[in-house]
Amino acid sequence: MDKTKEGLLDGKFQYKTLPDGSVDKTKVICAFCKAEFNYHRSNSSLAYHLKSKNTPPKTISTGPRQCKLQECVRGKMTRSVSDKVMNALVIWIAKNCRPVNIVDDDGLRDIIRTASGDASYNMPSRGTIMSKIHTLYDDEKAQRMNTLQQATHIALTGDHWTSVSNDNYLGITAHFVDKEWKLHSFALTVSKTEERQYAEACADHFLDVAREWKIEDKLSTLGTDSARNMVAAAxxxxxxxxxxxxHILQRTVTVSIHGSGFESVLAKCRKIVGHFKHSPSNAHELMEQQVACGQKQEPLVQDVTTRWNSTLEMVKRIQRNKSPLTTTLAQQKSNVAMLTTQELAKLQKLDSAM
Structure with a gap:
């Protein structure tokens, strides 16, 4: 583009045109007030003139454009609406186990600003959210306790488990049927335990929770798994x-399989699954073969003794992916061998039995 015709400061100043049609680049003329200025390759004085003497007229839009957030503001959020938004945040953080510091996220703040139309909305602080969560817990606990007081007989179920960070937790849930024969079930506690899971410690945990909720005189039944410490605690x-x-049924299945003729076949299945589970490249090649065979892309499943139906799901997926597995293992020239025809027939019998 010809800079002479374009002018300076986005066209707000034009070079002076002489009578003979030539351009004098030492003189410029304001496009608004037609004032003439000497130009010495500096825009400072020109910008000052625009700011102090002239207000550029509004430009006429030549087409649709995206409006700015400030242009979409419908008004400041009222106190009642702001409280509703904060309560919704508190419930979301508590029920979905979100970190409290999510209130520091600028993206979440911008979403609420856009949805509410209040560009000045600021997120509540972490301290405010924690205070609201504690209040919410106290209110919910009071309601649950009042509901339990109306029950005649109450059953508890409890279980210990270990987290991925190797921390031990105990969860206890209450169950009862009200006068209208409606079943109620809700958690009483999910607490972290420090001591070893001996029978005496487990029994004390159940009694402590019952006393805290003032239901020890209404308890009739205790449900647990068949772990030795839980049976002894009961x-x-x-x-x-x-x-x-x-749990009894799961243990029956796993013990029965362990002493059957299927153990060697299942061991071979676990080796095949591990070959693809522990290598992303192997898993990717298997998925490519699944697509080539016109099948749904799905990962293999590793069976775990304590994971219900995991053995059955491992067997089913290997059977469904017989062709992709055979082709992939052959192309990789792996030491892991595919199941033979006889072994696949055994899996089919195990599938039917389970």
Missing amino acids: RLLPFEHLPCTA
């Missing part, structure tokens, strides 16, 4: 013990 308590039927 014997120390004056309640009827009801072992978990699903």
Whole structure:
């Protein structure tokens, strides 16, 4: 583009045109007030003139454009709406286990500003959110306690588990049927425990929770898995013990398989699954073969003794992916061998039995 015709400061000043049609680059003329200025390759004085003497007229839009956030403001958020937004944040953080410092996220703040139309909205502080969470917990606990006081008989279920960070937790849930024969079930506690999971310690945990919720005189049944410490703890308590039927069934299946003729076939299946689970490149090649065979892309499943139905799911997926597995292992020239026809027939029998 010809800079002579374009002018200076986005066209707000033009070079002076002489009578013979030539351009004098030492003189410029303001496009608004037509004032003439000497130009010495500096825009400072020209910019000062625009700021102090002239207000450029509004430009006429030549087409659609995206409006700025400030232009979309419908008004400042009222106190009641602001409180509703904060309460919704508190419930979301508490129920979905979000970190409290998420209120420092600028993206979340901008989303709320856009949705509410209040460009001046600021997120509540971490301290405010924590205070609201504690208040919410106290209110919910009071409601649950009032509901439990109306029950005649209450059953508890409890279980210990270990987190991925190797911390031990105990969860206890209450169950009862009200006068209208409606079942109520809700958690009483999920607490971190420090001591070893001996029977006496487990029994004390159940009693402590019952006393905290003031329901020790209403307890009739205690449900746990069949772990030895839990069974021993139940014997120390004056309640009827009801072992978990699903846990018993799972243990029955795993013990039966361990002493059957399927163990060698399942060991070979675990080796195949591990070959693809522990290598992203191997898993990617398997998925490519699944697409080539017209099948759905799905990862293999490793069976775990304590994970219900995991053995059955491992067997099913290997059977569904027989062709992709055979082709992929052959192309990789891996030491891991695919199941033989006889072994696949065994898996089919195990699938039917389970």
